Amino acid sequence: MSSHITLRVARYRPEEESESTFEDYDVPCPRDWVVLDGLNHIKDRIDGTLSFRWSCRMGICGSCGMLVNGEPKLTCATFLADYAPGPIRVEPLRNFPVIRDLIVELGDFMGKLTRVKPWIVRQVEKPLSEGEYRQTPEQLDEYKQFSMCINCMLCYSACPIYGLDPHFIGPAAIALAQRYNLDNRDEGASDRMRILSEHDGIWGCTFVGECTKVCPKHVDPAAAIQRYKLQSALDWVKGIVLPRAAS
Amino acid sequence: MNRHVAYTPYHPRWHRQRISTYWWLGRRSYFLFILRELSSLAVAWFVVWLLFLVRAASGAASYQQFLEWTRHPFVLALNIACFAFVCLHAVTWFNLAPQAMVVHVAGRRVPGWIIAASNYAALAFTTAAVVALLLLRW
Numbered sequence: 001m002s003s004h005i006t007l008r009v010a011r012y013r014p015e016e017e018s019e020s021t022f023e024d025y026d027v028p029c030p031r032d033w034v035v036l037d038g039l040n041h042i043k044d045r046i047d048g049t050l051s052f053r054w055s056c057r058m059g060i061c062g063s064c065g066m067l068v069n070g071e072p073k074l075t076c077a078t079f080l081a082d083y084a085p086g087p088i089r090v091e092p093l094r095n096f097p098v099i100r101d102l103i104v105e106l107g108d109f110m111g112k113l114t115r116v117k118p119w120i121v122r123q124v125e126k127p128l129s130e131g132e133y134r135q136t137p138e139q140l141d142e143y144k145q146f147s148m149c150i151n152c153m154l155c156y157s158a159c160p161i162y163g164l165d166p167h168f169i170g171p172a173a174i175a176l177a178q179r180y181n182l183d184n185r186d187e188g189a190s191d192r193m194r195i196l197s198e199h200d201g202i203w204g205c206t207f208v209g210e211c212t213k214v215c216p217k218h219v220d221p222a223a224a225i226q227r228y229k230l231q232s233a234l235d236w237v238k239g240i241v242l243p244r245a246a247s
Numbered sequence: 248m249n250r251h252v253a254y255t256p257y258h259p260r261w262h263r264q265r266i267s268t269y270w271w272l273g274r275r276s277y278f279l280f281i282l283r284e285l286s287s288l289a290v291a292w293f294v295v296w297l298l299f300l301v302r303a304a305s306g307a308a309s310y311q312q313f314l315e316w317t318r319h320p321f322v323l324a325l326n327i328a329c330f331a332f333v334c335l336h337a338v339t340w341f342n343l344a345p346q347a348m349v350v351h352v353a354g355r356r357v358p359g360w361i362i363a364a365s366n367y368a369a370l371a372f373t374t375a376a377v378v379a380l381l382l383l384r385w
Contacts, residue, residue, distance in 0.1 A: 014262070020264075097262065206284065210277075222346055230348070
C-alpha cells in the first residue's frame with residue numbers, strides 16, 4: 001500500500017470566490033488514519049486556512065460529518081486506507097448552505113429539532129416525594145434505538161426530499177420526536193403529532209430510505225417516519241369511526 | 248437557541264449548490280426509488296384496464312372486441328411493462344413493510360422477516376384463491 005494518498009478537498013472562501021473549488025493535498029496514509037486525521041494533517045502542516053468542524057474523534061459528537069467520495073460519512077470513522085489508492089474527494093454535507101470550506105450552516109436543522117419538542121413533556125409533574133419516574137428494560141427498549149441519534153445531519157444530507165424542499169422537517173427531527181413519543185414517561189405525543197402531521201412533517205417523506213442507510217448509529221429514521229404515518233392514519237380512522245373517543 | 252440564526256434563504260455569503268433536475272440518475276438507490284414511485288402509474292393503468300374489462304363484459308361482441316384490443320402489440324407491450332412495474336411495486340412495498348410495522352406477540356417484538364414473509368404469504372394465498380375461482384368457473 002502506498003504511504004501517501006491524495007485528499008481532494010472542496011474549498012469555499014466567500015471573500016475570494018463565489019463558487020467552491022477543489023484543492024489536492026498529499027497526506028500520509030497509515031492504516032489507522034481516518035479522513036479527519038488527514039484533514040487535521042493538512043490544517044497543521046500544509047494549509048492552516050482549511051476550515052472544518054470536529055470535536056470528539058470517536059463518533060459521539062456528530063460534528064465531523066462530510067461527503068467522502070459523494071457519500072455522507074462521519075470523517076472520524078472513515079479510514080483513508082479503505083479508499084486507497086485515492087484520490088479521496090471530501091466535500092461539505094449536501095443540501096446545506098456552505099459557510100466556508102467544509103463548514104455547513106446548521107441553524108435550519110437546530111430550529112427544526114426544537115420544533116418537535118425533543119424532551120419529556122408532562123401534563124402534570126408528580127411531586128418529588130413520590131420519587132423518580134421508573135422504567136423497565138422493556139420500556140427502555142421501545143425507544144432506545146431512536147435515542148442513539150447524535151445529530152450529525154448525515155440523514156439530511158442523504159435525503160433528496162430535504163434537498164428539494166428545505167421546509168421538510170427531516171429524518172433526524174422526526175426520529176427524535178418518535179424517541180420521546182415511545183418513552184412511557186412522556187405525555188407530549190399529541191403536541192408533536194400536531195406539528196408533524198402538517199404538510200412539511202411526516203407526509204413530506206416519500207420513503208427513499210437513504211437516511212437509514214447512511215446513519216452511523218443505526219437509528220433507522222425511515223422506520224420512525226413510517227411508524228408515525230401509520231399511527232397518524234390510524235388516529236384519522238379512529239376519528240371517523242369513533243369521533244367521541246378520538247376527541 | 249437564538250431565534251435570529253434561523254434559516255435565511257438569501258444569505259449573501261453562503262454557497263448553495265443547485266440540485267440538478269436529473270439528481271435521481273446519480274445514484275442507483277435514487278433511481279430505484281423513482282422507479283418505485285413511477286410503478287404507481289402501472290397500478291393505476293391496471294385499474295383502468297379492469298374497468299374496460301367490466302364494461303366489455305356486458306355482451307359477447309364487446310368482450311370479443313376487448314380481446315382484440317388487448318391482442319394489439321402496443322397494448323400487449325404496455326401490459327407486460329406494467330406487470331413488471333406492478334411486481335416491483337409489490338416486492339418493494341413488502342420489503343419496506345417491516346420498517347413501518349412493529350408487532351408485539353406475547354411481549355416480544357416480531358422479527359422483520361416474519362412481517363415481510365406474512366405479506367408474501369397473503370399475496371400467494373390471494374393469488375391462489377383467484378386462480379382457483381377462475382379454474383372452478385371454467
